Amino acid sequence: xxxxxxxxxxxxxxxxxxxxxxxxxxxxxxxxxxxxxxxxxxxxxxxxxxxxxxxxxxxxxxxxxxxxxxxxxxxxxxxxxxxxxxxxxxxxxxxxxxxxxxxxxxxxxxxxxxxxxxxxxxxxxxxxxxxxxxxxxxxxxxxxxxxxxxxxxxxxxxxxxxxxxxxxxxxxxxxxxxxxxxxxxxxxxxxxxxxxxxxxxxxxxxxxxxxxxxxxxxxxxxxxxxxxxxxxxxxxxxxxxxxxxxxxxxxxxxxxxxxxxxxxxxxxxxxxxxxxxxxxxxxxxxxxxxxxxxxxxxxxxxxxxxxxxxxxxxxxxxxxxxxxxxxxxxxxxxxxxxxxxxxxxxxxxxxxxxxxxxxxxxxxxxxxxxxxxxxxxxxxxxxxxxxxxxxxxxxxxxxxx
Numbered sequence: 001x002x003x004x005x006x007x008x009x010x011x012x013x014x015x016x017x018x019x020x021x022x023x024x025x026x027x028x029x030x031x032x033x034x035x036x037x038x039x040x041x042x043x044x045x046x047x048x049x050x051x052x053x054x055x056x057x058x059x060x061x062x063x064x065x066x067x068x069x070x071x072x073x074x075x076x077x078x079x080x081x082x083x084x085x086x087x088x089x090x091x092x093x094x095x096x097x098x099x100x101x102x103x104x105x106x107x108x109x110x111x112x113x114x115x116x117x118x119x120x121x122x123x124x125x126x127x128x129x130x131x132x133x134x135x136x137x138x139x140x141x142x143x144x145x146x147x148x149x150x151x152x153x154x155x156x157x158x159x160x161x162x163x164x165x166x167x168x169x170x171x172x173x174x175x176x177x178x179x180x181x182x183x184x185x186x187x188x189x190x191x192x193x194x195x196x197x198x199x200x201x202x203x204x205x206x207x208x209x210x211x212x213x214x215x216x217x218x219x220x221x222x223x224x225x226x227x228x229x230x231x232x233x234x235x236x237x238x239x240x241x242x243x244x245x246x247x248x249x250x251x252x253x254x255x256x257x258x259x260x261x262x263x264x265x266x267x268x269x270x271x272x273x274x275x276x277x278x279x280x281x282x283x284x285x286x287x288x289x290x291x292x293x294x295x296x297x298x299x300x301x302x303x304x305x306x307x308x309x310x311x312x313x314x315x316x317x318x319x320x321x322x323x324x325x326x327x328x329x330x331x332x333x334x335x336x337x338x339x340x341x342x343x344x345x346x347x348x349x350x351x352x353x354x355x356x357x358x359x360x361x362x363x364x365x366x367x368x369x370x371x372x373x374x375x376x377x378x379x380x381x382x383x384x385x386x387x388x389x390x391x392x393x394x395x396x397x398x399x400x401x
Contacts, residue, residue: 027345028099028400029352031361032065032079033057033383034392040099040400041361043378052361052380060103062089067115068396070095071125077101077398080109080116080130082391087111090128092145099400107141107149115175118143120202124182127152127205131173131187138173138187138198140205152205159192164218165245167191174222174244180236181256184210184264188221188241195221195241195252197264213239213252213266220245225292226254229324238324239266242290242299247274247281249290249299249317251324272326274299274315284389293344295319296371297326300339302356303388310337310358314351314373332373335362338388341396350377354397357386361397 029041037057044051062081069078075095081088088111093101109130116130121143128141138155157171172191179186185207187196195213200206215221222244226236239252250271256264273280274287281304290299299315306313312334317326334342336355344351348368354361360381365374386393 029361029397030068030070030077030095030099030101030400031354031382031397032061032068032395033359034064034066034386034395035383036061036063036065037383038065038068038079038093038101039382040101041380041382042099043363050363050378052363052378054380054382055100057383058093058101058103060089060093060106061091064088064391064395065091066113066395068398069117070398070400071118072401074125076104078116078118078128080113081111082114082133082395083111084134085111088113090116090130090141090145095400105145106147107145108147110135110137110139110151110154113139117176117178119178119182119185120200120205122202126202129176129185129207131176133172133174134170136171136173136191138176138207140207142205153207155207155209157189157192157196163191163193163220165220167245168193168218168220175224177224179264180226181234186224186239186264188224190220190222190244193217193219193221195224195239195266197266199263210263211265213268215241215243215250215268216246216271218245219243219248219250219271221250222287223290225290225297227292227319227324229322238269240290240292240297240326242287243271244287246271247285247287247301248272249274249287249297249315249326251326253324270325272317272328274301275304276328276331288338288340289342291342291344292319293348294368294371295321296329298342298344298351298373300334300342300353302338302340305337306331307333311335312337312339312355314339314342314353316371316373318371330372332364333376335364335376335379336360338386338393340394343398345399346401352397352399354394356393356395357388359383359385359393361394
């Protein structure tokens with residue numbers, strides 16, 4: 001079940017038949033690009049369609065900004081740099097009412113951070129955790145950020161043996177996923193086929209390894225999302241993981257410890273392809289991202305071109321609200337090439353898709369009742385297109401709500 005509070009987007013709302021109705025004011029989004037720039041996009045509704053405009057870029061997140069974490073209540077945005085040159089940055093921005101970004105502070109990192117978020121402290125925002133893909137590390141920092149910030153700790157991951165996929169030569173952590181209670185951090189490791197689990201000391205920011213969930217060989221778990229089969233519980237009962245190498249989604253039962261000092265345990269329920277039964281992706285397809293909203297789950301496929309030249313797909317599943325099990329619903333047009341990133345607005349009526357190689361942001365209708373994605377509402381190119389299979393183009397997009 002979707003846990004964030006639902007609010008209507010100041011942009012478009014869904015009406016039956018796939019059309020859209022304008023609301024009072026435009027909406028803004030924030031996108032990052034592998035040229036080292038961040039952009040504010042303005043989405044303006046117009047009848048059943050709309051338009052996207054791209055504002056002037058800002059810098060400050062190093063050479064290769066890869067991931068954005070927006071904290072709407074604080075009007076702050078954190079950006080994480082994937083620079084492969086032995087150093088990088090974490091950058092904090094303030095977000096204006098018009099979506100304009102103002103650089104606040106920076107901290108140097110060891111580079112190659114593919115994901116990061118805040119955790120711990122008295123308010124859940126006392127520390128930063130990042131994961132480094134090639135160095136195979138999980139690194140923490142104490143807030144606030146400054147030019148003198150140094151790593152608080154660095155955990156190095158290793159493999160007992162190489163995996164069946166050629167990319168599984170070393171551990172490759174791909175996300176620092178904070179559980180909703182704030183007591184645990186989960187790290188999907190693409191190289192090790194593990195969901196690594198850490199307990200959090202909120203006061204010190206210390207992360208202590210306390211177990212793992214074992215994916216199938218060659219799955220390559222990349223990102224995760226939580227789901228509640230018991231809506232009134234503070235603890236989710238299901239974890240979904242997106243498997244980049246296996247082009248699949250797995251569901252896991254989550255068991256929380258009954259007392260202090262224990263650890264989450266994971267039991268895998270099922271794994272389904274990100275393609276319709278009887279079909280599969282090609283030799284270069286790579287699943288990229290997953291999202292849940294209500295009783296639906298979505299997963300982006302890169303380089304499958306299911307909907308024609310440079311038009312990839314988003315897999316859509318129905319979730320059984322009582323068990324968390326998923327069933328295939330359909331493939332939807334992503335209106336983008338290499339959709340590395342996508343996010344659903346809080347009203348559940350629109351999806352913003354970031355095409356990495358096409359370097360476009362596409363806004364797509366979503367029917368909250370059926371969960372199906374529909375027509376293209378607006379699309380705009382951001383900066384320069386990328387090259388298929390390369391680390392360039394557009395890296396992330398988020399709604400500014």
